[in-house]
Amino acid sequence: MTKLTKKERYESLLSQIKGLVEGESNQIANMANVVAAIFAEFKFHWVGFYLVEGDELVLGPFQGPVACTRITKGKGVCGTAWETGKVQIVDDVHEFPGHIACSAYSLSEIVIPIYSNNKIIGVLDIDSDTYSSFSNEDELYLSAIMSLFLK
Template sequence: MSEDLKIVRGSKEEQYRSLLPQISALLEGEHDQIANMANMCAALKEQFNFFWVGFYMVKGDELVLGPFQGPVACTRIKKGKGVCGSSWAKKQTLIVPDVEEFPGHIACSAASRSEIVIPIVRNERVIGVLDVDSAELDSFDETDASYLTQIIGLIEFNS
């Protein structure tokens, strides 16, 4: 297992390409889902200096806060509410260039300006979401969506 992260500067794609095998090595041999989510959040935050990165997991009719890096966060989110709950309900990745323009946005922090949420789908159902926030407007695009989806695929989730 690797516990050192080599931070690479360059284009967003170069950073993700460098980070993907490092996260894979970090998770190799570890089967605990919580530990792997925690290390994944730390690696993403360290590489990209995101404002907030974390997981919400489906428990009953809510998303419940899981491992994250960043300021304190909302603990529970209803299905269909905010960006995370909407991603869950729609079973699709949502890229929000300006959170203030997203109807029903849940402001856990006023410092968050843009957001991407990727649903974690196993056996045709959403079991959680990866939520990444930036303090800058329009921080996320299809490059983030593609690589974050690949990174999520590295974790063996108990579905």
């Protein structure tokens, strides 16, 4: 059996997720399927959404161990992504100023701000139990996944 590259795995995942979300208007259902598909494919430590509610990010659909329920704007990697509107790729979360340690097993992280109607409505947060797990390739494909169902 040949081992697929990360790019090939993401391209297969994009196709799978497109089929899962096509025609489904409920965003929570779509988010639940998206995190389940990413979690199953890559076996990351934690995959989930935090959704904007007032002046906080509130835990949404996720896969993995229990997580922090609320995050304020500008706090930790998720809050920073929300505040800046920029993807955060962190090779070592212990070196990130103000990192919120929801799990001692999280070592690296990527957070993708998610937009609807040009407004940030939440973030996709993925934690890995290995250092330096994420790159611009992950950003590219995860952003493409978000664009499949978030307008």
